[in-house]
Amino acid sequence: xxxxxxxxxxxxxxxxxxxxxxxxxxxxxxxxxxxxxxxxxxxxxxxxxxxxxxxxxxxxxxxxxxxxxxxxxxxxxxxxxxxxxxxxxxxxxxxxxxxxxxxxxxxxxxxxxxxxxxxxxxxxxxxxxxxxxxxxxxxxxxxxxxxxxxxxxxxxxxxxxxxxxxxxxxxxxxxxxxxxxxxxxxxxxxxxxxxxxxxxxxxxx
Amino acid sequence: xxxxxxxxxxxxxxxxxxxxxxxxxxxxxxxxxxxxxxxxxxxxxxxxxxxxxxxxxxxxxxxxxxxxxxxxxxxxxxxxxxxxxxxxxxxxxxx
Numbered sequence: 001x002x003x004x005x006x007x008x009x010x011x012x013x014x015x016x017x018x019x020x021x022x023x024x025x026x027x028x029x030x031x032x033x034x035x036x037x038x039x040x041x042x043x044x045x046x047x048x049x050x051x052x053x054x055x056x057x058x059x060x061x062x063x064x065x066x067x068x069x070x071x072x073x074x075x076x077x078x079x080x081x082x083x084x085x086x087x088x089x090x091x092x093x094x095x096x097x098x099x100x101x102x103x104x105x106x107x108x109x110x111x112x113x114x115x116x117x118x119x120x121x122x123x124x125x126x127x128x129x130x131x132x133x134x135x136x137x138x139x140x141x142x143x144x145x146x147x148x149x150x151x152x153x154x155x156x157x158x159x160x161x162x163x164x165x166x167x168x169x170x171x172x173x174x175x176x177x178x179x180x181x182x183x184x185x186x187x188x189x190x191x192x193x194x195x196x197x198x199x200x201x202x203x204x205x
Numbered sequence: 206x207x208x209x210x211x212x213x214x215x216x217x218x219x220x221x222x223x224x225x226x227x228x229x230x231x232x233x234x235x236x237x238x239x240x241x242x243x244x245x246x247x248x249x250x251x252x253x254x255x256x257x258x259x260x261x262x263x264x265x266x267x268x269x270x271x272x273x274x275x276x277x278x279x280x281x282x283x284x285x286x287x288x289x290x291x292x293x294x295x296x297x298x299x300x
Contacts, residue, residue: 006289009223012239013231020212077267085235086272201233 004174005012009188013087015145020080024146028185030068034061035179042172079193083176126173128161133181148188155184212257213288217242218250221279222259222285230263230276251275259284 030097039058041050067074134153141149159180213219222238225231232251254260259281263274277285 006219006223009220012224013228013235014234016239069264081232081267084238086232087235088230088274089228127229169271177236197222203237 002162011143011145014064014088014143015087016084016087016134018144019084019192019196020076020079020148020196021189022075024141024148024185025187025189025193026068026072028074028182028187028189030064031178031182031185033064033182035175035177035182039063039175039179040169042107042175042198082202083196084143086202122175125170125178126168127160129174130156130177133177134160152181152185152188156181209291210284210288212242212253212259213249215247215283219288221247221250221254222281225260225275225277226282230274233273233275236275254281257284263297287288 037060065202136155137156138149138153141152156177159177160173162168163176167178213222217240221236222235224239233244233247236251236271237244240247242250251260251262255262257280258278261276261278263276265272265274
């Protein structure tokens with residue numbers, strides 16, 4: 001066996017993690033939630049709640065990440081482990097939840113302070129983030145064998161371009177990018193989950 | 206060639222060790238699915254790896270269902286990395 005073969009074999013557990021579509025589905029729902037959190041204030045008239053809302057939202061977004069991890073584990077226990085087996089990946093360091101909360105807190109303060117300043121250049125942020133996310137999706141998910149990774153990346157960039165071309169603005173722009181990406185991923189993941197359950201029998205070992 | 210670790214050099218066991226290299230642990234079902242080995246064959250290869258101290262096997266339950274978890278030990282990881290280096294050296298010298 002060549003080293004390249006051994007590398008490919010070592011990556012199989014990571015690929016197997018996505019075979020059931022559950023990570024895609026949960027990630028999609030999480031981003032859809034992010035889109036809603038960012039989009040709701042655009043349809044509700046601004047008021048005294050505006051600044052406190054943006055201080056709270058980053059915490060909710062960070063919490064949604066942990067909720068997503070929990071939901072993914074439960075769904076995998078229910079649907080996946082009995083069919084294709086269980087894999088335990090290296091645990092994240094104990095510091096990472098605190099780091100996420102710290103980043104969320106700082107983001108909240110930065111967003112809230114920018115909201116009251118001049119922000120024409122900020123309107124380009126959704127496209128910038130869309131390009132970064134698309135790159136991460138294409139590389140990360142593609143390497144893990146998710147066949148729709150390229151499609152998700154294309155959807156993200158297309159949404160980012162639309163947001164800038166139509167001068168939609170930063171808040172609604174992010175809402176559209178996250179919401180659109182989340183919707184497409186949850187549909188793709190849901191379809192993969194249905195196919196996985198149909199084609200894999202339960203095995204006990 | 207004489208220095209090669211015979212426990213890992215066997216293709217089925219090399220496949221198992223490579224599957225376990227980048228993860229903490231996997232269960233019996235996962236290894237069976239990915240390796241294409243039968244239950245009996247897989248058990249036998251895992252026993253040999255366990256005897257060599259390369260894997261740790263934990264038998265437990267998930268609810269009422271038996272669950273066998275397998276993970277590489279430090280010695281197993283080191284043996285695999287060392288094997289790769291040796292093979293790399295051999296292939297470079299050969300070609």
